[in-house]
Amino acid sequence: MMNASSKLVRFFIVGFLSFIVSACAQDRGPAPILSVAQVGCLTEPDLGAAKALVVSDGEATPLEFLVSGASPCLETGESVRSLFELVRLPEVDAAFSIRVSAVPSSTGLFAPQLTILDADGIPLRQLPEEKYLFRGPKLTASARINAGERYLLIASNPERVGDRSQRTSAIINQYQSGGPIYFTVRTGSEFTKSVTYSHGGNVTVTGSFLDTSLDAR
């Protein structure tokens, strides 16, 4: 009886682990979107559809979303199309910065192009290409928000879509023995991850107030 019960428990454990493994294997994140085929793209974003970056108690709540095939598209030139999302920026009267982070999936990475707009949706400035930098695995761009800057247009960059990015990282594994003799073994190895820049992907927008005094830095 005990033996049968033990087998049953083992069966469920193995089944559960198999489920986890298969779930992880399938969770590869969004595949790269290499072209925008939608028709009827907008020529300017709809301000009413903007997602709000909310500040409460001195903290901005991170905004996470997926730019996907279902996102609106923008046509900025003949057949030059991007997928985009619009973010409404908080009205603040202190030094405030935002950061847009493109989070890689197993195969793709959103290629961002950021434009800051005024309250009427008029473009005020576009972040230069040099400002897009990796911080760990994420491709990021940061900017301070000035008076009158009310919206952030996060669009895919068609000129970069299809390019590849390759990054190498180290993994340190640590094994500890059990039993009467205790020892630890550490091994180091590397893995290289290659992703394709995409019209879509996971994006996080964060905001923070800046303390620019010398003591704080």
Add this chain to the structure above:
Amino acid sequence: MGCSSFFLVPNMQHNWDLLCVLRDYGGVMRRFLAIGLFLFLAGCATYQSVPFEQSTAQPIKKIGLLSPSIPNEPTALLATTVGQSFGLLGAIIDASMASARANSLNSVLTSNKFYIRQEVEGRLVAALEEQGYEVVLVEAARSSKRDFVSTYPSTEPVDAYLDVVMPAYGYASAGIGSSSPWRPFAMMKTRLVRASDKTVLMREDVAYNRLTDRNDDTVTISADPSFQYADFSGLESNSERSAEGVRVAVTEASNTVGKLLR
């Protein structure tokens, strides 16, 4: 594992500081400690970045580059070793091997006329000029090699000071074996301070080949795969190219500082 468990000096705000403490205290032991802890140190930075934004009201045109804090010697960092599994005896052997590697790397660089201060200052000046700034070098008195200047000059005719601390540079490998080659690395902590009111205009850390790909504020640059060696002896026998690899690391880190000031 929390990084705080590795703090040898209380209340450190930045984990790179620990590497610099080890550097300051000198001796063989510091190398051993630096090797074992490096990944955690480099990977656990906790600073909050301040992005630079050129102001139309008070534009920054002329930058005083304070003489950067740079370690006297390069680091040859093997993040995991066999010795780490064998207690004190392993530590002593590791320390001895690490010291020998660092000395050898130092010889590789100096024999190829690679002088780190000259390289860092030259590359940073070039990177800032590339972005349209006028740059002057300013001597800086530092109370600690591991930290920014505590009192900025007030007499220099500049709009802002760029303060750079380089915690470490050299070559690093994740472990033993051809699957974890030696590659050049360079790290820079940077702070731009307005000369008139000492407001922090930018605060960014940059790491070329940080090994780990941890999520934090540090700007990370992947190492150029054309400068890598399956083992340390390969690095030693290709000394000219090895020195060029460190030069590329310093140049890329400096150029990124320039980009952040665009």
